[in-house]
Amino acid sequence: MTGGQLRRGQWLGVLALIEREVLRRVLRLWMQTIAPQVVAAGLFVVVFGVALGNSIRTIGGVPYEQFIVPGLTLMGVATAAFSNNATTLYQARSEGFIEDQVSSPMTPTQLAIGYTVGGVVRGLFIGVLTLGAARLFVDFPVEHPLALAGALLCAALAFAGLGTVVGLYSRSWELQSFVGAIVIQPLVFLGGVFYSVASLDQPYEAASHADPILYLVEASRFGILGTADVDPWISFGVSFGLAAGLLAWSWALFARGVGLRT
Amino acid sequence: MSEISHRREASHSGAVAERGPVVRGARPLAWAAVDPGQHTVALSCRAVEKRFPGDVVALDGLDLEVPRGAFFGLLGPNGAGKTTIIRSIVGLTRPDAGDIEVFGLPAHGATATDSRRLVGYAPQDFGLDRFVTVRLLLELHGRYFGMSRRDAARRTDELLEVFDLTDKAGALPNRLSGGMRRRLVLARALVHRPPLVILDEPTAGVDIELRLDLWEYIRRLHADGTTILLTTHYLEEAEALCDRVAFIQHGRIAAQGDPAELLSRFGAERLEDVYLQLVGR
Numbered sequence: 001m002t003g004g005q006l007r008r009g010q011w012l013g014v015l016a017l018i019e020r021e022v023l024r025r026v027l028r029l030w031m032q033t034i035a036p037q038v039v040a041a042g043l044f045v046v047v048f049g050v051a052l053g054n055s056i057r058t059i060g061g062v063p064y065e066q067f068i069v070p071g072l073t074l075m076g077v078a079t080a081a082f083s084n085n086a087t088t089l090y091q092a093r094s095e096g097f098i099e100d101q102v103s104s105p106m107t108p109t110q111l112a113i114g115y116t117v118g119g120v121v122r123g124l125f126i127g128v129l130t131l132g133a134a135r136l137f138v139d140f141p142v143e144h145p146l147a148l149a150g151a152l153l154c155a156a157l158a159f160a161g162l163g164t165v166v167g168l169y170s171r172s173w174e175l176q177s178f179v180g181a182i183v184i185q186p187l188v189f190l191g192g193v194f195y196s197v198a199s200l201d202q203p204y205e206a207a208s209h210a211d212p213i214l215y216l217v218e219a220s221r222f223g224i225l226g227t228a229d230v231d232p233w234i235s236f237g238v239s240f241g242l243a244a245g246l247l248a249w250s251w252a253l254f255a256r257g258v259g260l261r262t
Numbered sequence: 263m264s265e266i267s268h269r270r271e272a273s274h275s276g277a278v279a280e281r282g283p284v285v286r287g288a289r290p291l292a293w294a295a296v297d298p299g300q301h302t303v304a305l306s307c308r309a310v311e312k313r314f315p316g317d318v319v320a321l322d323g324l325d326l327e328v329p330r331g332a333f334f335g336l337l338g339p340n341g342a343g344k345t346t347i348i349r350s351i352v353g354l355t356r357p358d359a360g361d362i363e364v365f366g367l368p369a370h371g372a373t374a375t376d377s378r379r380l381v382g383y384a385p386q387d388f389g390l391d392r393f394v395t396v397r398l399l400l401e402l403h404g405r406y407f408g409m410s411r412r413d414a415a416r417r418t419d420e421l422l423e424v425f426d427l428t429d430k431a432g433a434l435p436n437r438l439s440g441g442m443r444r445r446l447v448l449a450r451a452l453v454h455r456p457p458l459v460i461l462d463e464p465t466a467g468v469d470i471e472l473r474l475d476l477w478e479y480i481r482r483l484h485a486d487g488t489t490i491l492l493t494t495h496y497l498e499e500a501e502a503l504c505d506r507v508a509f510i511q512h513g514r515i516a517a518q519g520d521p522a523e524l525l526s527r528f529g530a531e532r533l534e535d536v537y538l539q540l541v542g543r
Contacts, residue, residue: 098389
């Protein structure tokens with residue numbers, strides 16, 4: 001058998017890992033992995049957009065119920081991708097069955113790819129369903145579909161990477177709860193999901209620009225509404241950099257065998 | 263339990279060879295990078311060292327050689343380094359120094375992934391993926407190790423039958439009895455047809471009936487030409503199964519040889535006496 005066939009065998013392993021993550025875990029456990037986040041996003045649209053939208057008419061000339069859709073979608077993608085990888089890796093490590101994959105011929109890079117794809121697929125799945133749920137209540141355009149796809153993909157990659165990092169470092173469920181509730185959630189809420197950071201006084205407006213999630217939200221908003229508070233090039237540059245940085249971190253942990261090999 | 267069969271099988275070179283009794287479905291590795299038959303040594307460990315935090319010396323220059331086709335028993339007290347060397351062979355532990363080769367392929371470094379295809383590992387503390395059925399668990403294992411979906415499915419059917427798990431193919435692993443899970447772990451180690459199978463305490467904590475069943479499975483596997491490295495606390499198990507044993511103590515091999523030779527060298531009647539002499543009791 002040639003080296004090429006052996007390498008092909010390794011990629012067959014990656015496909016099996018992706019199938020295990022996406023079909024056998026995310027979709028089979030849809031009541032835990034998909035439904036709650038889509039329902040939550042729908043409730044946000046109804047409560048904040050449709051109900052409170054009567055009080056807050058427009059932001060920057062955009063109807064409020066439309067204004068919040070990009071941020072809510074982004075929030076769903078980010079939290080789903082993060083929690084997917086943090087949970088699945090910690091579970092597989094704590095219950096020991098990750099050793100089946102780690103002792104296989106797959107390389108650390110291929111393991112990282114397999115798990116990242118699982119988180120990205122779940123994140124994007126949630127994003128698409130959130131947009132669909134929001135469309136039931138709010139009529140919104142999609143001005144730049146490719147830009148929207150790019151923003152959501154960056155968010156999914158970045159937070160799948162962060163979830164991988166947390167999943168590999170975790171020694172209990174506490175770390176991922178902490179990162180989810182104390183780090184990601186505040187950054188998302190302060191990242192301009194429900195308001196325009198341009199409307200904030202200094203120094204809050206300037207401080208908001210230190211929040212990397214702001215750029216993901218603004219990139220997503222540009223994709224849907226065609227308008228944003230931050231220059232789209234800057235938003236996409238920061239979003240891409242965030243995704244690249246977090247993926248590199250997660251890859252480095254796989255390569256070093258952190259949490260996987262003693 | 264399926265019957266033992268005799269059959270003619272194509273060797274890697276394409277020639278047809280008469281084989282001895284085999285477990286049904288246990289065929290030679292058809293897609294490995296190397297032909298295990300070309301090597302007389304299945305496993306070679308040279309000067310392997312491993313320290314854990316707290317300056318715990320798990321392996322202290324361990325040398326070990328397992329001939330191809332051997333039924334090799336690795337014996338020693340708790341904490342002697344048995345599991346550490348096994349995990350080092352399969353890539354779950356990274357030695358600080360030394361070399362490990364499986365059929366001539368390095369078990370660590372850039373090409374380590376090639377050697378992993380040649381090893382089947384049944385761990386002592388087995389974790390079974392509780393999100394997939396028994397059948398899928400076996401299929402996924404085969405595919406992780408590079409098998410096509412069809413080949414993995416066919417091999418899974420064979421192993422389910424061999425290990426009397428066909429009726430449980432659709433069950434989740436955490437719904438199985440302890441004995442069934444032991445059999446499933448053993449089956450999982452064999453899905454990708456490895457020429458070297460490592461069994462870490464395969465009968466620890468099981469009742470005598472299951473232990474005898476597992477012995478029978480393992481004997482059949484060995485009869486097929488598979489090299490087996492077995493760790494066990496049960497010295498009578500080593501006496502019953504192994505054609506070569508090594509005693510490991512403080513991270514080094516204290517003595518090794520075939521059982522008769524060891525008994526003669528130590529003037530002992532049983533391996534237990536050899537063991538007690540080595541541990542100084």
